[in-house]
Amino acid sequence: WDGNETWLVLGGGALLVAFPMAYSIIMPALYLPFTVMLLGLIFRGVAFEFRFKAERGRRFWNLAFGIGSLVAAVSQGIVLGAYLDGITVVNGVFAGGSFDWLTPFSILTGCAVACGYALLGATWTAMKTEGALRNWAFGLADRMCIGVLFFMVAVSIGTAYLSDEIAGRWFSWPNIGWLAPVPVITALVALLLFRAVRRRDEIAPFVLTLILFLLGFIGLGVSLWPAIIPPGITIWQAAGDPGSQTFLLVGVVVLVPCILGYTAMTYWIFRGKVKADGGYH
Structure with missing residues (x-):
């Protein structure tokens, strides 16, 4: 929860300062799924502490932890899908309804993100544990690989059909030649991930899953650029005052290395395998 809290506050604050117009449109449009996501994260953190x-x-708190995690993951995916689907804007303000975010595409992306997080968790668990739990994690990762690949294809196709502009960006010539490496590399990484999971490799499955996520975000970035609020508001239209952005840049330059530093220190402290008698992890 502490890590989630840090990045949520930093991300929300940065959006408000750097792109205030985007903040004022995105937040009311996605207020409900954002609220549910935060409640899920809070419930998850509370369950983690109480279980220990x-x-x-403990079985109740295990269940509570799982439900909170699932709610947070699905909510994040719904936010992503609703954002990609486009937000109704009139005269620079949100002009849609309270449930515009609830669409078949946003439900699809909600399931996709939950499946992706399950794969990340499974590969991390396989890397950090031993014995029966490690074998169970590899079995789950094997199934989640199939699910993630399916959802990546489905979301990619769905995103391409959200607008003619996105479809043209990916499938028109010469763009298709320039952008072809993204899906090709993604397919190659997915194949390597399958093989690494089947071979029960120690570290490779988790690293390859991270790369797969990164490639997915690169694809989304290519689809949307330069829009910050799909379909029509660009980053330049939504940009804040240059003085505010300079102030934010100074803060980010100072804070982000600190956050990354203590995060790296945490990973270093808890390096290696988790033992049954290892205490609080």
Whole structure:
């Protein structure tokens, strides 16, 4: 939760300062799924702490942790799908309804993100544990690989059909030649991931999953650029005052290395395998 809280505050604050118009449109458009996501993250964090301290009822807190995690993941995916689907804007303000975010495409992306997080969690668990739990994690990762590949293809096709501009960007000549490496490399990484999971490699599955996520975000970036609020508001139209952006840049230059530093230190402290008698992890 501490890590989620840090990045959420930084991301929200940065959006408000750097692109205030985008903030004022995105937040009311996606207020409900954002709220559900935060509630899921809070519930997840509370369940994690109570499970460690509870002498009874650990099964309940295990379930609570799982539900909170699933709700947060699906909500993030719904936010992503609703954002990609486009936000109704009139005269620079949100002009849609309270449930415009709830569409078949946003449900698809919600399931996709949850499946992707399950793959990340499975490969991380396989890397950090031993014995029966490690074998179970590899089995889950094997199934989640298939799910993630399916959802990546489905979301990619769905995104391409959201607008003629996105479809033209990917499938018109000469763009298709310049952008072809993205899906080709993605397919190659997916193949390597399948093989690494089947071979029960130690670290490669987790690293390849991270690369797969990165390639997915690159594809989304290519589809949207330069829009910050699909379909029609660009980053230049939504940009804030240059003085505010300079102030933000100074803060980011100072804060981001600090955040990355203590995150790296945390990973270093908890390096290696998790043992059954290892205490609080």
